[in-house]
Amino acid sequence: MRVNPRFTDALVRHFLNLQAYFTVGLLVVIVFIIFIKGISNCSLSFMLTYPEDMGRHGGIFPAIMGTVFLAALSIVFATPLGLGTAIYLTEYTRESRLTTIIRFGVESLAGIPSIIYGLFGFIFFVIKLGMGWSLLSGALTMTIMILPTIIRTSEEAIKAVPRNLRIVSHSLGATKWETTVKVVLPSAAPGILTGIMLSIGRAVGETAAVIFTMGSSLRLPASLMDSGRTMAVHFYILAREGISMEKAYATALVLVVSILAINILAYYTMNRVIAKYS
Amino acid sequence: MMDCALKTEKLNLFYGTFHGLKNVDFCVYRNAITSLIGPSGCGKSTLLRCFNRMNDIIDDVSVNGSVLVNNRPLEEIDIIELRKKVGMVFQRPNPFPFSVRENLVYGLKVHGYKRSDYDDIMERCLRAVGLWDDIKDKMNTPALSLSEEMKQRLCVARVLTVEPEIILLDEPCSALDPIATMKIEELMIELKRFYTILIVTHNMQQAARVSDYTGFMLLGDLIEFGETPKIFTAPQDERTDGYITGRFG
Ligand SMILES: Nc1ncnc2c1ncn2[C@@H]1O[C@H](COP(=O)(O)OP(=O)(O)OP(=O)(O)O)[C@@H](O)[C@H]1O
Ligand SMILES: [Mg+2]
Numbered sequence: 138m139r140v141n142p143r144f145t146d147a148l149v150r151h152f153l154n155l156q157a158y159f160t161v162g163l164l165v166v167i168v169f170i171i172f173i174k175g176i177s178n179c180s181l182s183f184m185l186t187y188p189e190d191m192g193r194h195g196g197i198f199p200a201i202m203g204t205v206f207l208a209a210l211s212i213v214f215a216t217p218l219g220l221g222t223a224i225y226l227t228e229y230t231r232e233s234r235l236t237t238i239i240r241f242g243v244e245s246l247a248g249i250p251s252i253i254y255g256l257f258g259f260i261f262f263v264i265k266l267g268m269g270w271s272l273l274s275g276a277l278t279m280t281i282m283i284l285p286t287i288i289r290t291s292e293e294a295i296k297a298v299p300r301n302l303r304i305v306s307h308s309l310g311a312t313k314w315e316t317t318v319k320v321v322l323p324s325a326a327p328g329i330l331t332g333i334m335l336s337i338g339r340a341v342g343e344t345a346a347v348i349f350t351m352g353s354s355l356r357l358p359a360s361l362m363d364s365g366r367t368m369a370v371h372f373y374i375l376a377r378e379g380i381s382m383e384k385a386y387a388t389a390l391v392l393v394v395s396i397l398a399i400n401i402l403a404y405y406t407m408n409r410v411i412a413k414y415s
Numbered sequence: 416m417m418d419c420a421l422k423t424e425k426l427n428l429f430y431g432t433f434h435g436l437k438n439v440d441f442c443v444y445r446n447a448i449t450s451l452i453g454p455s456g457c458g459k460s461t462l463l464r465c466f467n468r469m470n471d472i473i474d475d476v477s478v479n480g481s482v483l484v485n486n487r488p489l490e491e492i493d494i495i496e497l498r499k500k501v502g503m504v505f506q507r508p509n510p511f512p513f514s515v516r517e518n519l520v521y522g523l524k525v526h527g528y529k530r531s532d533y534d535d536i537m538e539r540c541l542r543a544v545g546l547w548d549d550i551k552d553k554m555n556t557p558a559l560s561l562s563e564e565m566k567q568r569l570c571v572a573r574v575l576t577v578e579p580e581i582i583l584l585d586e587p588c589s590a591l592d593p594i595a596t597m598k599i600e601e602l603m604i605e606l607k608r609f610y611t612i613l614i615v616t617h618n619m620q621q622a623a624r625v626s627d628y629t630g631f632m633l634l635g636d637l638i639e640f641g642e643t644p645k646i647f648t649a650p651q652d653e654r655t656d657g658y659i660t661g662r663f664g
Contacts, residue, residue, distance in 0.1 A: 231474075301509050305570075308469060308505075309522045309577065310498035319521070324512055 168393060175390030178383045184391060188355055192371060193381045197388050199357040203272075203365035204395075206358060207351065208340040210276035211283060212333060218280070219287030220322075220329065226288075227295045228317050247285035254282045255349030263350055273361040275351025282346060283336035290335065294328020295321055327407045334403035338396055344373045368392045419483070420445040420581050420611040421466050421501075426480035428461060428470065435461045437635040438480070443581070443628075448603060448612040450622040450643070453632035454658065459615040462632070463583050466613070467501040468494055485580070499526055502574035506586040508566035510558035510573070515550060518558045518569060522577040540572040544602055564595030571602065582606070584614040588621065600625050619659055623647050631655045 186196030222243075226236055258278030268274040298321050306316040322329070344367075352364035353374060366374070368388055375385035421443035428436040435458050443449045451459045464470045465482055468489065482489040484501065492500075499522075510518050519537045528536065537554075541547040546568050550561075558569060567587060574582060584603070588596040596618075603612055603625050616622050622629050623643060630640040631652075639646060639655045650656045 301505065301507070302511060304469070304472070305503075305505060305509050305511075306521070307472060308467060308498060308503040309525060309573070310495045311521075311525045312495070315525055319524070320511060 168397070171386060171389050171393050175386035175388075178387035179390050183387055187357075188371075191380050192355065192375050192384055194384075197368065197371060197384075197391065199355060200366050200368045200371040200388065201391065202357055203351075204341055204367040204369070204392075206272055206365070207275050207279060207347065207367055208337050210272065210361075211279035211340050212337060214276060214280040215283050215287050215336065216333060219284050219332075220291050222284075222288050223291035223295055224317060224322075227292055228313065228321065243285045243288050246281070247289070251282060251343055252345040252349075254278055255346035257281075258346060258350035269362065270350065270352025270354070270364040271362045272351060272358045272365055275347050275365075276361075278346055278350040279340045279343065282343070283339055286336050286339065287332045290332025291325070291329045294325035294332070297328065298324045326410050330403065330407055330410065334399060337399055341367070341392070341396060341399070342369055343367075344369045348373075368395075418445050419443060420485060421613065422483040422486070423462075423465065424481045424483070426462075426465065426482060427478065428458075428465065429477045430473070431475045435635055436465075439635075439637045441630060441637055441640065443611060443613050445611050446607060446609075447627040448607050448614060448625050449628040449630065450626035451613070451615045451630050451632060452617075452619060452622050452658070453638075455617075457632040458635045459632055460585050462637075463503075463585055463613065463615055465489075466581070466583060467498050467503055469503065495526075499577045500579055501581045501583060502577070502579035504567070504570050504574055504582065504584045504587050507590050508563055508570055510561075510566050510569050512557065512559055514555045515558050515561075515569065516554040518573050519576055522573060526577050528577075536576055537572075540575040543575055543606070544568040544572045545598075546572060562595075564591055564598065567591060567595070567599060568602070571599075571606075579610065581611045581613070584612065586615055586617060589617065596621070619647075631658060633658070 183196040184201060185198055187198055188200075189195035222239070226239060230236055255278065258274055258281075262268045262274035262277050263270060268277075302320050302324065303316050306320045307313075311319070347367055347370050351366070351370075353366045353370055354364035355366060356363070358365035368391060372385050372388045372392065375381055375388065419442040421441075423439050423441045426436055426439040426441070427434070439462060441462065451462065453459055461470065465478065466484065470476045470478070471494075484492060484497065489497070511521065513521075516537070519540065520533050523533055523536060538547060538551075541550060546565060549565065550569075558566065561569065567590070571582075571587075588599050591599065600621065603614065606612060614622075614626065626643045628641065629643045629646040631638045631646065631650075631654075633654055639650060639652045641651075646655065647659055650659065
């Protein structure tokens with residue numbers, strides 16, 4: 138018997154709708170649970186004061202700053218490197234054995250579990266280069282970890298820029314570099330920004346690789362060579378070692394809200410950039 | 416004897432092993448409009464691209480024979496200078512996805528014009544293409560939000576900003592409706608007072624309407640070249656005759 142195609146169509150549509158609602162619903166449930174559990178201990182002073190007694194009392198100011206420093210530093214390191222690689226791969230070289238190898242390397246790097254990055258960072262930056270558990274070791278490790286994301290998203294964004302824009306730029310007398318900087322990158326900006334935002338999310342949420350390389354000092358890092366902890370690490374330690382579930386959830390709430398805020402901000406700036414250029 | 420702004424002698428071009436232009440001897444007279452006609456794939460765009468070296472960015476192209484711009488061999492001219500002197504307008508209107516203003520100052524930045532001159536130059540070029548009144552209050556709007564015809568005019572204005580002497584147009588009206596096409600044709604006739612124009616077109620009426628000289632190409636050969644009325648009323652070659660009377664193409 139032949140199933141009515143209209144029926145199948147309707148069924149599929151409802152099913153896909155359901156899936157979309159499910160995904161959004163999941164997000165709402167997670168945020169809701171964390172909100173309920175965390176809100177009673179979360180306040181402005183919680184965010185602005187130092188922890189006491191391993192974090193059992195007091196706030197999470199150093200962890201917030203540690204998160205900001207780590208994310209900012211790794212983005213500052215990884216963006217020029219990743220964007221440069223993407224520009225090289227798309228604009229400055231033809232497909233060859235070398236580009237295949239580079240792409241394969243990037244793909245493989247993207248698939249490695251974060252704990253391996255942590256181990257590598259520990260052996261190489263912390264021990265071998267003598268950087269110790271420090272903001273710098275952590276940031277360099279995170280740089281390697283987010284590099285594939287930045288390279289791949291930038292490459293896709295650059296590839297999506299229509300070829301005729303490059304041609305018309307050349308026809309006006311622009312060199313390859315001028316064309317890249319003044320036409321290709323501005324047109325690819327929304328995609329590149331997306332990659333950067335994803336990477337910030339990754340750096341903010343990472344625990345394993347950070348504990349191994351940045352350590353977990355509760356002090357506010359005052360230099361690149363100081364150890365410190367991020368909110369994610371703080372949450373992990375509070376929960377794992379049973380120090381204080383209340384404080385753990387409050388920390389999680391700050392973490393989740395800031396990640397949401399970053400995403401909303403990214404969405405907003407991206408739309409601004411898109412509106413400007415199209 | 417009239418002076419050739421652009422000239423080729425025994426020009427041959429190969430895409431790999433494919434012989435795209437065959438011994439082409441061609442001349443584009445100064446301050447006149449020359450059109451190139453011929454069936455699809457006969458090498459019109461290829462010939463056009465030789466004059467501002469846009470074939471350079473295509474892989475695997477080899478050229479021999481000579482191309483002269485203002486009687487100077489192409490090889491002697493710095494490529495950036497060449498592209499400033501010989502501007503190009505493309506088939507599809509292709510403004511950058513930036514504001515109108517940024518489109519117009521792009522070439523000025525590339526060629527190092529003084530910032531204080533930008534406004535005067537933009538106004539002059541927008542007036543030249545008949546866009547000034549429509550667009551002077553919309554300099555910051557995205558260029559992609561303009562109508563197709565206005566986009567194409569903007570592209571012509573963008574070329575004019577860097578003060579070219581010669582303008583190459585590759586089927587500049589094929590993405591436009593008949594009214595817009597007519598307006599662009601009027602624009603070309605305006606521009607010929609100050610510029611030398613070479614236009615590729617599929618539209619024979621257009622060639623007949625706007626151009627002073629016409630070249631007919633077939634399979635990489637320039638079959639016939641001469642004054643437009645002659646080509647259309649008394650072609651010497653029977654293949655030209657066949658093409659313009661619509662027997663093939
Ligand atoms: N990049 C390229 N690589 C290889 N062959 C090409 C390339 N560009 C053009 N050709 C070939 O050269 C010939 C001439 O192409 P060209 O684009 O100059 O033709 P045209 O007369 O402009 O055609 P149309 O009217 O369709 O635009 C065609 O046979 C085309 O297949
Ligand atoms: Mg063509």
